Amino acid sequence: MQHPAPSRTLVRPLSRARRLTVLALAVCVAALSAAFVIVVVNATFASAIAPFAPTADDGLIAEGAVVTLADDDVPAVARLDAALRDAMRQAEAAAAVDGVAFQVTSGWRSSQYQQWLLDDAIELYESEQVARQFVATPERSSHVTGHAVDIAPVDAQLWLIQNGASFGICQTYANERWHFERATAPGGVCPEMRTDAAA
Ligand SMILES: [Zn+2]
Incomplete structure (x- = not known):
């Protein structure tokens, strides 16, 4: 009994253009995450040390x-x-x-x-x-x-x-x-x- 040839679409490697797109997206996500962490840490730190000023x-x-x-x-x-x-x-x-x-x-x-x-x-x-x-x-x-x-x-x-x-x-x-x-x-x-x- 002959097995059908495996579908090529499952194993086809990503094209170079797609690899670059995925890489770029990963870099963006990483940069946004880092920026978010910095903002949160700064806000927490600022509220902890900001002196009270009456209004x-x-x-x-x-x-x-x-x-x-x-x-x-x-x-x-x-x-x-x-x-x-x-x-x-x-x-x-x-x-x-x-x-x-x-x-x-x-x-x-x-x-x-x-x-x-x-x-x-x-x-x-x-x-x-x-x-x-x-x-x-x-x-x-x-x-x-x-x-x-x-x-x-x-x-x-x-x-x-x-x-x-x-x-x-x-x-x-x-x-x-x-x-x-x-x-x-x-x-x-x-x-x-x-x-x-x-x-
Ligand atoms: Zn008084």
């Missing part, structure tokens, strides 16, 4: 920016506790009658931003103990919960120190003339100030 979405108010309690589109103001914002707006209206205008220099802050401020202060004072007298930890800061607002300029601070209690607003740290919280009932008496953020 407006963290509650940052850029130095020199004029922000008021009316700026609902600014996260530092928009994410304040509503009762604090309302009380501050009432105080602001009363202060305006006396010719005094409020500016918000800081309000709500993300905990990452608060930690960044603390780290910065630790570097500045070369002491965590000293730094914490000026910057609370994220866990303790009333800025992170939206229950504190920093006000400028000085005449606005002095107006609030004198009249804020009528609106329930009090300076709460003796070493921070600009820092206000709702700390009493409207028309009440402000509690004794804490000496600093670490107290």
